[in-house]
Amino acid sequence: MTADQWILAAVLVPIAGAVLIALLSRAPNLREGVTLITSVVLLLCVVSLLLDVLDGARPAITLFEVLPGLSIAFDVEPLGMLFALVAAGLWIVNSLYSIGYMRANDEHAQTRFYVCFALALAATMGIAMAGNMFTLFLFYEMLTLITYPLVTHHGTEAARRGGRVYLGMLLGTSIMFLLPALVFTWFIAGTTDFARDGILGGKLSAGAMGGLLALYMFGIGKAALMPFHRWLPAAMVAPTPVSALLHAVAVVKAGVFSVVKVIIYIFGVDTLARAGITDWLVAVAGFTIVAASLVALNSDNLKRRLAYSTVSQLSYVVLAAALLVPLSIVGAVLHIAAHALGKITLFFAAGAIDTAAHKTKVSQLDGIGRLMPWTMGAFAIGALSMIGLPPAAGFVSKWYMLTGAMAGSHWIAVSVIVGSTLLNAGYFLPVVYRAFFRAPHVGQMAHGEAPLPMVIALTTTAIGTVLLFFLPDVPLALARQMAGK
């Protein structure tokens, strides 16, 4: 197969998997087998593309025209490659975890769950490899819609309400802001293709460009810039595997990924730097980082705390991209991978605690580290990565962001990054402390670890988080290719 066909395979494999899963609804073991096999095959497709991309190739394929001059097209560049790699790789681990979680909790409608999950991955691949903004938008909307049944999986009143916020905010921002931005881009530039130096250079006044940038940044609601972040905590009504892969990796990363794509390939770093219109974006992202951390600090519900931590961490990526310095962009790209690994570990741990101990609040976790050492050990590693301490992946990305900010003399950004590190420590370390150093409550039920597949999954991602610190070669190579260094 040629590289172009691998692209199509990456999008079609999960879809084919979804069809098979739907057909096998009566045979759960076979059905879960298909999920696992599909995820492995998907990773193989992505890895075979990765080898080409690392060699400097840019596999691309154009399918057909939807509107005059607007085609469904794919074009794999380093950033998209990294995103696809992270999502596909973690899907395998997450599937393992899902199987443990869904069975241990005896969830209903499991077939629907796995079908939607596979389709969500197809949409994610489409976003990662989109060759133009139009294709990206198509898959972006598809991802919103296909994750809705996952968010509302429980079908309760709370799920309905969460689903409304989720859908309303994500569809609302994309329809109200992203769509007009897209049409306007096409109207001005005559294309929406992603190009090395952007496609808007010299075609717009600085003021109009600032407006368009705002439309894009707030239109990409999945990046959860304040004030459009509420959907993410709302999405926490979903089963934990959904929060883990989709609302720590695929969906939110699709957001910041799109932000970086727009800044680099639609506007162009140089064009934006010349126009000098990104200061407000740095400010908004900085505000989101700090404000979300403060909310996280005050959340007793563990998943909610993780969700606000995600809101905050996403804005690191936006902030780093908005600084328009090559080093900080490398940091932004690395952070997409680093945060994904760390946060999925944290969610896995939260789900394991819920399944084994039926606890959802931080205040209930006293001494739980003694009963669930693997889970809480992994949690500790994930927390280190969020704070940005070695030996976890978060340190590497934060290092690049910080050096970038300093190189560009963006002192506000520097102080936001440093200050929020303290805040991160402030809401993650107490959890670790409680788990390991406080005595359990009297009369606490004796329980052990969660089911084995879940423990394997969360250990794997924790190891991955550490490995990425010691061996950041692949993502770093991709990020450097991307930042043109």
Place this chain on the structure above:
Amino acid sequence: MNLAQHLPALQVVVPLLAAPLTVLLRRRTLAFAVVLAASWIAFAIAVLLWLKVDNSGTISYAIGSWPPPWGIEYRVDRLSAFMLVLVSGLAAVVLPYSRSSIENEIPARQQYLFYTMFALCLTGLLGITITGDAFNIFVFLEISSLSSYVLIALGRDRRALLASYQYLIMGTIGATFIVIGVGLLYLMTGSLNLADIAGRLSTVQSVRPVLAALAFLTVGISLKLALFPLHQWLPNAYTYAPSAVSAFLAGSATKVAVYVLLRFYFSVFGASQVFDQLPMQEMMLLLALAGMFAASTVAIFQTNLKRLFAYSSVAQIGYIILGLYFGTVTGLTATIVHLANHAITKAAIFMLLGCVAISFGGVSLARIQGIGKQMPLTSLGLVVCGLSLIGVPGTAGFISKWVLIQAALEHGQWWLVFLILLSSLLAVAYVWRFVEAAYLREPRTDCADTSEARWSMLFPAALLVVATIYFGFDSSLTLGSASQAASMLISGTPR
């Protein structure tokens, strides 16, 4: 004598002859076969005409060989060919569906009359589209209207009679206004042939009667196309009519009325200066926006799905008229392409609702709870069509919205862009009322053993659902034809 030459006449004559034949046969199966054959032949003729126009340009056909402007002229240009394909295509899909669908809705001995009226309605709609004669438009309009009153009154619910009566009153007022407008034009120009009128209008000295004609025609046609606030007949009519009728009328009747409006505005009044003297564009803008927001808001609060989607139709007609406001090629393209996209989507919705009505015995939101489990295909189809109403990419509705936004941007009106998008968020709200009821609520106990409708109903509906998706990915057919028709209308080439 060459049959291909007479295709324009056959387009109307075939369904027209089918109507009395059904009355003679009286057997519902035979009547069904006859009308089905007629509608499929009509569709084939429409496609042939469309291809012919695409190859060699406008076709002019003199009825009875009396040359226009004295005789009645049938004229097929890019716009009318497109509409002919749309209307006859819908009829060809709805008819096979109607056979199973009316079984529960109409008493067996009256069923052949349904086919009679359906054939007449189709005749009228095709006639309006193909004719180049102003008075002939009125005649065919009456044929289609009278038959649709009967079709609506055939509904099982007794309120169908009232709905039909309401539509009768409003429709008759509309038709009267139209005939007054045509009369005034005849008075001033001495001609009934549309192209001829257009040519003579520029020489007319006194403008006032022409303005009056424009006003009468606008109001009359707006009644027929259910432009807000002249839409009151529509929700009741669509709600209580038999499902097949709702599906066909939602897809064709109002759309043909829009066609008539386009015809008069651009092919008759287009060349003259009357538009400078009346604030028509501003008025259209205002009514379109009011319709988009008011009707969508009302739709959100409906509990009967047929009524909900009927109000959605009023809102979508707002989009269609909004395209007119711009008066540009892109704006008109948006109008015409949305005409087709919405016709397909809405017809599919009403067909699917018909399936639901048969299985559940009603289409109220409370009744159909949990339908996602019991009728997975039907509810999936409804969701897809709902997404098209919202304008989600990958559906036909997205294409329309894209072009409409493009038209607004060309006009430099950003505020309008946001209003258009804001109203599509209202569509999210009403579509999601269905989604939540269908998937996030448990089925009622008394509807526990329902399942999918028969394939004879499901298949035609599925065909339109697939078309809704197809035209969202490949717009060359719809958008291509629409933009050609739009540039033809704007460039003012005599039709």
